[in-house]
Amino acid sequence: MEKIKEFELSREYLESLKASIEEENIEGIRESLEGTKEADVASLLDELEIEEVLFVLRVLEHEFAADVLIELDEESQFKLVQEMESEELAVLLDSMESDDAVDILHQLVVKDREDVISHLQEREKAGHIMELLRYEEGSAGALMAKEFIKANLNWTVVQTIDEIRRQAENVEKIYSIYVVDNKESLLGRVALKKIILGSANTKIKDIYEEDIMSVPTYMDEEEIAEIMRKYDLEALPVVNAKNKLVGRITVDDVLDVIREQAEEDMQAMTGISDDVEESDSVFRLSKARLPWLLIGIFGGLMGAKIIGVFNDGLSKYIQLASFIPLITATGGNVGIQSSSLVVQSLAAKSVFAESIGRRFAKVLLVAVLNGIVLGAVVFGTVVFVYGNEVKFGIVVGFALFSVVLLASFMGTVTPIVLDKIGINPAMASGPFITTANDLLGLAVYFLVAMMLLNL
Amino acid sequence: MEKIKEFELSREYLESLKASIEEENIEGIRESLEGTKEADVASLLDELEIEEVLFVLRVLEHEFAADVLIELDEESQFKLVQEMESEELAVLLDSMESDDAVDILHQLVVKDREDVISHLQEREKAGHIMELLRYEEGSAGALMAKEFIKANLNWTVVQTIDEIRRQAENVEKIYSIYVVDNKESLLGRVALKKIILGSANTKIKDIYEEDIMSVPTYMDEEEIAEIMRKYDLEALPVVNAKNKLVGRITVDDVLDVIREQAEEDMQAMTGISDDVEESDSVFRLSKARLPWLLIGIFGGLMGAKIIGVFNDGLSKYIQLASFIPLITATGGNVGIQSSSLVVQSLAAKSVFAESIGRRFAKVLLVAVLNGIVLGAVVFGTVVFVYGNEVKFGIVVGFALFSVVLLASFMGTVTPIVLDKIGINPAMASGPFITTANDLLGLAVYFLVAMMLLNL
Numbered sequence: 028m029e030k031i032k033e034f035e036l037s038r039e040y041l042e043s044l045k046a047s048i049e050e051e052n053i054e055g056i057r058e059s060l061e062g063t064k065e066a067d068v069a070s071l072l073d074e075l076e077i078e079e080v081l082f083v084l085r086v087l088e089h090e091f092a093a094d095v096l097i098e099l100d101e102e103s104q105f106k107l108v109q110e111m112e113s114e115e116l117a118v119l120l121d122s123m124e125s126d127d128a129v130d131i132l133h134q135l136v137v138k139d140r141e142d143v144i145s146h147l148q149e150r151e152k153a154g155h156i157m158e159l160l161r162y163e164e165g166s167a168g169a170l171m172a173k174e175f176i177k178a179n180l181n182w183t184v185v186q187t188i189d190e191i192r193r194q195a196e197n198v199e200k201i202y203s204i205y206v207v208d209n210k211e212s213l214l215g216r217v218a219l220k221k222i223i224l225g226s227a228n229t230k231i232k233d234i235y236e237e238d239i240m241s242v243p244t245y246m247d248e249e250e251i252a253e254i255m256r257k258y259d260l261e262a263l264p265v266v267n268a269k270n271k272l273v274g275r276i277t278v279d280d281v282l283d284v285i286r287e288q289a290e291e292d293m294q295a296m297t298g299i300s301d302d303v304e305e306s307d308s309v310f311r312l313s314k315a316r317l318p319w320l321l322i323g324i325f326g327g328l329m330g331a332k333i334i335g336v337f338n339d340g341l342s343k344y345i346q347l348a349s350f351i352p353l354i355t356a357t358g359g360n361v362g363i364q365s366s367s368l369v370v371q372s373l374a375a376k377s378v379f380a381e382s383i384g385r386r387f388a389k390v391l392l393v394a395v396l397n398g399i400v401l402g403a404v405v406f407g408t409v410v411f412v413y414g415n416e417v418k419f420g421i422v423v424g425f426a427l428f429s430v431v432l433l434a435s436f437m438g439t440v441t442p443i444v445l446d447k448i449g450i451n452p453a454m455a456s457g458p459f460i461t462t463a464n465d466l467l468g469l470a471v472y473f474l475v476a477m478m479l480l481n482l
Numbered sequence: 483m484e485k486i487k488e489f490e491l492s493r494e495y496l497e498s499l500k501a502s503i504e505e506e507n508i509e510g511i512r513e514s515l516e517g518t519k520e521a522d523v524a525s526l527l528d529e530l531e532i533e534e535v536l537f538v539l540r541v542l543e544h545e546f547a548a549d550v551l552i553e554l555d556e557e558s559q560f561k562l563v564q565e566m567e568s569e570e571l572a573v574l575l576d577s578m579e580s581d582d583a584v585d586i587l588h589q590l591v592v593k594d595r596e597d598v599i600s601h602l603q604e605r606e607k608a609g610h611i612m613e614l615l616r617y618e619e620g621s622a623g624a625l626m627a628k629e630f631i632k633a634n635l636n637w638t639v640v641q642t643i644d645e646i647r648r649q650a651e652n653v654e655k656i657y658s659i660y661v662v663d664n665k666e667s668l669l670g671r672v673a674l675k676k677i678i679l680g681s682a683n684t685k686i687k688d689i690y691e692e693d694i695m696s697v698p699t700y701m702d703e704e705e706i707a708e709i710m711r712k713y714d715l716e717a718l719p720v721v722n723a724k725n726k727l728v729g730r731i732t733v734d735d736v737l738d739v740i741r742e743q744a745e746e747d748m749q750a751m752t753g754i755s756d757d758v759e760e761s762d763s764v765f766r767l768s769k770a771r772l773p774w775l776l777i778g779i780f781g782g783l784m785g786a787k788i789i790g791v792f793n794d795g796l797s798k799y800i801q802l803a804s805f806i807p808l809i810t811a812t813g814g815n816v817g818i819q820s821s822s823l824v825v826q827s828l829a830a831k832s833v834f835a836e837s838i839g840r841r842f843a844k845v846l847l848v849a850v851l852n853g854i855v856l857g858a859v860v861f862g863t864v865v866f867v868y869g870n871e872v873k874f875g876i877v878v879g880f881a882l883f884s885v886v887l888l889a890s891f892m893g894t895v896t897p898i899v900l901d902k903i904g905i906n907p908a909m910a911s912g913p914f915i916t917t918a919n920d921l922l923g924l925a926v927y928f929l930v931a932m933m934l935l936n937l
Contacts (some may be wrong), residue, residue, distance in 0.1 A: 051754040062693065066712045145523050146547055192679055200716070201675055219655055219674045236825040238517065256741060259519045259734035261655070262714050276803075277811050279714035285737075287710060289744050290826070296751070297822040297911070298815065305827040309844055316819050322816045324856055327808025328863050334804040335868075341803055347790040348796055348803035352920055353782025359814070360778045360913050361754065364771050372760040389764055396768040401779055408783050413790075456752070458815050465807055 041074055048079045053086045060232070067092065069098035076235040077106045084119075093119040097127045101134075108134045117146035124199065125155040126172035126280065130159065167251055168244035170284070171265045171274030177205045180214060180232045199229045202262040205272055206235045213264055213272040215239050232358050241266045244273060249288055249374070251360075252281045292370075295453040298322070319458045326462030330355075330469050337473040340482030346415060347476055350423050351469070355426060357401065358434040358468035359461050365390065365438025366455040386437070394435035402428035418480065426475040430468045437464055496529055501549070503534045508541045512845045519544065532561045539574075548577040551586065560589045568594065572601035579654065580610040581627035581735065587615065601745040614729075622706055623699035625739070626729030629653045632660045635669060635687045639680040642672070657717040660727055661690040668719055670694050686703065696721045699728060705742055707736045747825075750908040753777070774913045781917030785810075785924050792928040795937030801870060802931055805878050806924070812856065812882060813889040813923035814916050820893025821910040828901050842894070849890035857883035865919035873935065881930040885923045892919055 040059070042456040047055035060083075072080045072095065080103060084092045096104065096119055108116060108131060118145065132140045140160070147153040155173035162168025174197050178187040182328070187204060203216040215237040225234055241264045242251055251480055255263055255278055265274040298319030303312055334341070334351070341347055406424030409415050441460050442452035476482065495514070502510035509754055515523055515538075527535045527550065535558060539547045551559065551574055551689040563586060564572060575583040575598065586597045593613070610628035617623025629652050632644040642659060658671040672694040680689055696719045697706055710733055711720055720729040753774025758767055780826035789796070789806070861879030864870050896915050909915070931937065 030669070044538070064695075066714075106589075109513065147528060188678055191675065195675060195679060202716075218680065220646065220650060223643055223674065223678055224650060240519075256734075256737040258519060259521075259658075259737075261733060278716060278737075279711075282711040282714075282733075282737075282740075285740055289740075293826065294541065295820055297818050299819055299823065304825070305823050305841065305844075309851065311845045312823075312844070312848045316848070317814075317852055317855060320812065320815055320852060320856055321859065323811050324808065324859055327805070327811050328860070328868075330807040330811075331804035331864075331868070334807075335801070338800050338804075342800050345793050345797050346790070348806065349793075350782070351803065351806045352785040352789070352810050352924060353779065355810065356778050356782050356785075356920055360775055361771075361820035363752050364754055364774075367748055368754065368758070368760050368767075371748065386760065387737065389760075392764045393767045393771070397772055397775060400772060401775060404776065404779055405783070409786075413783075413786070448679065462811065465811055469807060 041071055044083075045075065045079065048075075048082055050272045051082075056083055056086055060087070061417070065094035066098045068095045069100075073100050074104050077103070077110060080107060081110055082190060085115075089118055090122045093122040093127075096131065096301065097123065105129065105134045113139070113142040116143050117148070120156075120278070121148050124172045124174045124197075125132060125152060125159055126170065128152070128156050129159045129169070132156065133164070161345055162244060165248050166244060167242050167246040167265045167276060168274070169250070170248050170251065170280055171244075171276045172286045173274055175205060175262075175264070175275035176201055177207050177211075177272060178217065178231050180206055180235075182207050182231045183227065184222055184229045184234075187222060187231060191222075200277060201260075202277070204231075205264050206231055207272055211271045213239075213241055213266050213270060216264070238263070241270075241272075242276075243268070248281075248284045252284050252288070253374075255281050255454050283408060289328055291451060293455040295451050296456045298458040323458050323462055326465060327371070330466055333466060333469050334473070337477065337482075339479055340473070340480070343482055344419070344476070346419060347422075347473075349408075351472070353405070353423070354426060354430055354468050354472045355465045358430045358464050361394075361431050361434040362438035362461060362464045363456045366442045366452075368459070369442040370452045370455065373442065373452050390439045391432075394432045397435075398428040398431035401431060421477045422476050425479070426472040429471050429475060433467055433471060434464055437467070496526055499526060499538075500530065500534065503537055504517050505531075506537075511538055511541055515542070520549035521553045522873060523550045524555075528555050528558050532558070532565060535562060536565055540570075542639060544573055545577045546572040552578065552582045556589075559586065561587045568597040569601050571598050571762075572603070575611075576603050576607065579627045579629045579652075580607060580614055581625065583607070583611050584614045584624070585873060588612065588619070617699060620703050621699060622697050622701040622703065622720045622731060623729070625701075625706065625735050626731045628729055628734075630657055630660060630717075630719070630730035631668075632662050633672065633686050635661055635663050635690070637686045638682065639677055639684045639686070639689075640682045642677060646677075655717075655732060657732070660684075660719050660730070661686055662727055666727060667720050667725045668694075668696055671719070694719070696725075696727075697731075698723070703736075703739045706731060707739045707743070708829070710736050719731055719930060746906060747908040750906050753913040778913050778917055781920060785921055788921060788924050789928070792932065794937070795928070795932055798937055799874070799931070799935060801874060802877075802928075805864075805881075806927070808860070808878070809885055809923050809927045810920045811921050813885045815854070816849075816886050816889040817893035817916060817919045818911045820890045821897045821907075821915070824894055824897040825907045825910065828907055830896065845894045846887075849887045852890075853883040853886035856886060876906045877931050877934045880934070881927040884926050888922055888926060889919055892922070 028163055044059055045058065047059060072083060080099075084096065084107075087095065096107070099107065099342045116131070120131060132143065135143065144153050144156060147156070159169065159171070159173065164472075174194075176191055176194055176198055178190060191201065191204070201219055203218055204211060204222065206215045206217060208214055215235045217231060217235045220236050240254070240258060240260065242254065244265055244267055252264065252391045254260070261278045263276045265276060267273050299315050369417040373437070402424040405427050409423050410417055410420035437460070438455065442455035445455055446452040484596065499511065499514055502514060527538060530538075535554075539562075542550065553610070554562065571586070575586065578586070587598065599608050599611060602611070612630065613710045614624065614626070629649075631646055631649055631653055633645060634907065646656065646659070648724060656674055658673055659677065660668060661670045661672060662671055671694045672686060672690045676689050695709070695713060695715065697709065699720055699722055702730065709715070716733045718731045719727055722728050754770050758770040763927050859880040860882050861875045863870055865875035893910065893916070897910035900909055901907040
């Protein structure tokens with residue numbers, strides 16, 4: 028029995044591993060990694076240079092090395108597969124399930140992929156891999172594995188157990204046995220529990236569950252994640268257009284999809300390009316952050332131009348400058364709130380979604396309500412607490428009201444439009460759109476001021 | 483075989499269900515819901531009034547009604563359990579796994595909980611539920627279920643199958659059989675696959691895997707989600723301080739944890755309080771959004787005060803006003819980038835995290851680098867494109883540089899501090915902190931201007 032030995036993955040452990048590699052102490056490397064989980068070994072190796080990683084993988088047993096390769100982060104994986112010989116990589120792919128092998132092959136250019144596949148020992152697996160490579164990334168077809176257990180409707184429990192025995196090496200986690208007819212059409216499933224409790228001659232057709240879910244090969248991986256969460260599934264069969272069972276998606280793949288999606292959304296919202304982590308180099312971190320900051324700077328410089336246009340009016344009414352941050356910040360906050368509500372409902376894809384017309388009517392109503400409350404609060408403060416003229420209070424209050432309306436509208440429309448044209452709608456909460464909102468807000472503020480104050 | 487019949491969940495379906503409820507057409511309700519998945523029935527019922535939901539649950543079979551109750555959204559669940567009689571609720575809890583029953587009981591006040599528990603038919607389950615209620619929400623103990631299969635080290639495969647048969651009703655999904663010694667200490671696990679392939683008299687001790695992971699009852703649910711994702715686990719045994727096996731966490735529970743966490747983070751970042759959706763009422767949506775917007779307004783009004791202090795200088799140098807949005811927006815963008823990087827690395831809890839000192843040195847370096855680039859771009863544009871004095875360009879460029887440094891620092895420190903005092907660090911990217919950053923940025927900008935321009 029082993030608790031999670033996080034303490035094992037210390038800097039000291041890493042240093043001792045590095046030392047073993049430098050001394051080419053093969054026994055030392057093997058010993059120090061023995062009993063450590065694949066994912067933990069991968070975390071260790073992610074901290075090393077590519078040549079070091081390669082050295083370690085070469086001294087490990089193929090099966091273990093394959094599992095470690097799957098768990099490495101994408102950057103290490105990419106560098107590694109470019110460095111490896113086709114024969115060498117093929118040996119590792121031979122011990123992987125087909126979906127993992129495909130993930131690795133996606134890191135290679137098409138020509139190299141074919142070379143690696145030609146070196147695979149198991150011809151059946153090579154066929155599976157070539158089939159999976161044809162599906163579009165992010166679809167059920169690309170996410171599924173070809174390893175699963177299926178039983179014919181007319182088999183007995185004993186025949187099914189024989190099939191499990193035959194496939195036991197290939198299918199790591201069984202969960203359910205899928206039931207098919209003679210044409211390989213998916214009919215249902217039998218839980219492993221029922222196979223254990225059934226008697227030898229029980230027919231599969233007498234114990235299987237007809238009422239199961241399946242998804243088509245083209246379904247989007249995020250939709251699949253939501254289905255598996257909603258219906259508490261640990262595996263989901265995938266069928267082609269003719270309802271033929273072609274693969275199986277397991278929950279561990281979906282957990283990775285969910286995590287990647289969350290990271291992507293976070294990056295879209297915060298405008299950090301590239302897949303960076305706090306532990307990356309100063310230069311890399313800086314580079315990943317600059318592009319978006321420059322967009323913000325560009326917007327700010329445009330904003331300066333807009334305000335510059337109103338410089339004459341501004342000199343007459345210097346208090347106008349004081350409320351610039353109030354206007355832009357509120358516009359930003361309202362915009363982000365609106366867009367994240369839309370992003371959330373786009374993700375949930377509720378079947379009870381209201382019509383577009385009703386939704387906009389509602390967005391407008393909420394905006395009017397909030398705009399009135401916020402406008403009134405600001406008017407009151409500007410006039411009664413800060414002691415400005417009533418006319419000036421009306422300007423700030425009304426401008427704020429208009430900005431709330433405008434930002435709500437933009438915040439609602441932008442993610443819907445982005446989603447329609449195939450861009451991650453979470454971008455709508457990112458710096459690009461926020462900057463555009465700032466500029467609109469400034470223009471509205473000064474136009475309202477110019478009109479109401481006759482400047 | 484059934485595809486996902488989303489089309490079934492149409493508005494028309496909902497209306498016909500409503501009509502059946504109004505006519506008290508019990509057969510009609512049963513017929514229309516037959517063959518629909520629990521989660522889908524729950525989605526339908528979430529759209530109805532509480533009295534209608536109660537009516538439907540009462541005409542469904544207990545087991546199905548219990549599954550539907552588990553899947554309802556929290557709001558409907560809460561209202562429903564307040565309305566139900568203790569006896570009635572106890573009947574439904576009797577058909578749930580212990581962890582689901584506990585989730586429902588958490589919606590009741592302690593007194594009512596005890597009343598419901600006293601009405602449970604299965605005394606063993608009542609004991610389990612009382613045990614689970616003692617664990618803190620959000621811990622492994624609160625997430626785990628008491629339903630799982632365990633086998634003694636000295637049992638044979640046949641004895642183990644008998645145990646599976648005995649428990650088959652209670653444990654919906656088995657995954658693995660946990661192996662314990664006579665003191666109930668967790669020793670390892672046997673995959674169901676091995677039970678099927680083993681011969682009747684094989685001893686468990688000869689086929690079990692020793693090397694398995696377990697977590698203590700007090701571990702945080704988010705950490706558990708990360709472990710299950712990292713190590714591709716579909717179930718995780720939970721042990722107490724004496725290594726006694728006390729429960730099991732399954733991956734479906736963890737999927738819900740991940741989703742809730744993502745929603746919480748989103749809400750913390752966007753400042754939408756409460757658990758609202760786009761389909762909620764105008765008044766509810768408005769109310770959920772106002773508090774955070776008011777914080778922003780309050781910040782904006784404080785900002786107006788700060789700028790007001792520098793009104794004299796501002797009238798002499800009216801161009802200063804033009805660059806206010808540039809300063810506040812850049813401060814905001816830098817702050818959000820910094821804090822989300824920290825939040826990300828807090829969530830990952832990398833064991834290779836660098837020391838606090840090194841991390842701050844790095845943050846500082848990245849900020850200096852970005853600050854120099856951005857400051858230079860702005861200086862160049864202000865002087866050479868917009869044709870301002872060099873002195874003024876230095877003011878804006880240097881103020882921007884300072885704001886980038888300050889916002890990086892605040893964006894890094896705030897989530898760390900929030901995390902330490904037990905607040906969701908994602909709040910650091912929310913309106914409260916962003917507003918504070920705006921104010922700091924403004925102060926820095928005007929102080930730099932006053933000093934350098936001798937105003």
